[in-house]
Amino acid sequence: MLRVAIAALFGALSLTACAQQPSAPAAKSTAAAPAAAGDADQRVRAALQQLDPNFKPDFIGAAPFPGFREVLVGGQVLYVSDDGRYLMQSQPYDIQNKAPVSSQGLLSYRRKLLDGVPHNERIVFAAPNAKYTVSVFTDIECGYCRKLHQDIAELNRNGITVEYLAFPRMGLGSQDYTDMISVWCAADRKQALTAAKTGKAVPPKNCTNPVAMQYKLGQQMGVNGTPAIFAADGTQLGGYLPPAQLKAALERVSAGGSR
Structure with missing residues (x-):
């Protein structure tokens, strides 16, 4: 059911984006604020529960790039900014090493x-x-x-x-x-x-x-x-x-x- 909820969430976001007027001014980008790991984990967990109270992450840890936490929920890997504001779903790719990349924490979770x-x-x-x-x-x-x-x-x-x-x-x-x-x-x-x-x-x-x-x-x-x-x-x-x-x-x- 969580997979369905996540898919529905991203579908709703896509429809919202399509419905926006082209003349609407773009919001200014705000960088995710740096935060201690524990505080960031709590903010990310709270942010996900605002989207759906049924979101109960199996894993939250540092993403393989700065400013984000890596989240596994319902079998899906998500990336949420440390301040809990931004969410994206994509497999990060390491251009230097020419390979997909995952955090050590997520690898350890899967290995376990x-x-x-x-x-x-x-x-x-x-x-x-x-x-x-x-x-x-x-x-x-x-x-x-x-x-x-x-x-x-x-x-x-x-x-x-x-x-x-x-x-x-x-x-x-x-x-x-x-x-x-x-x-x-x-x-x-x-x-x-x-x-x-x-x-x-x-x-x-x-x-x-x-x-x-x-x-x-x-x-x-x-x-x-x-x-x-x-x-x-x-x-x-x-x-x-x-x-x-x-x-x-x-x-x-x-x-x-x-x-």
Whole structure:
């Protein structure tokens, strides 16, 4: 529901902007006032609650650029000025390092969430000599998820271990969700996942499974499409990337180029 509220908020702002008369004088820009971190966090929290009392941020911390706080609410990343006046929703890009950037605080928050998923609840395709590990929220039906899975052997050869988490993009209660439960409950989950991603029928199974929990975790982390690839430090690398590009992105993250 918070995602809907945020989308509605930005939609309303866009409509308001369109309705403004061109002859109206532009307001003078006022720089966000510098503030102590604790005071800024409180102002940002209060400002968001003025917009919607249901806004309860999961994380507030320093943005990767001065004058703003980085906020995670309902899985969405927002940026609010330290004085609580300005809000924007956009992925900052580091021109110098030529890469998207997130704050250390947000990366730590995402990393903590990912670290909370037990290894035995993931479907792991391990590289023999792993240099990197990625967590991938996946669906068994989406085309790019299947394309990424076709690259597994090449990714493993490049030293990249792929650990899958379930994200049935059609939602809980869908046939997609039911089929993913069957995959996670299969005696050989790797084989079942590979078969499902090639379009084969999934033999129905049921058991105690983490599919719903992983789906909700993905929403917490801002996943809104699959595949969603995260590096070990919490950096979101985006959707599908060919093996060479994924390896290059991981090398940049390892060298600190994403921050």
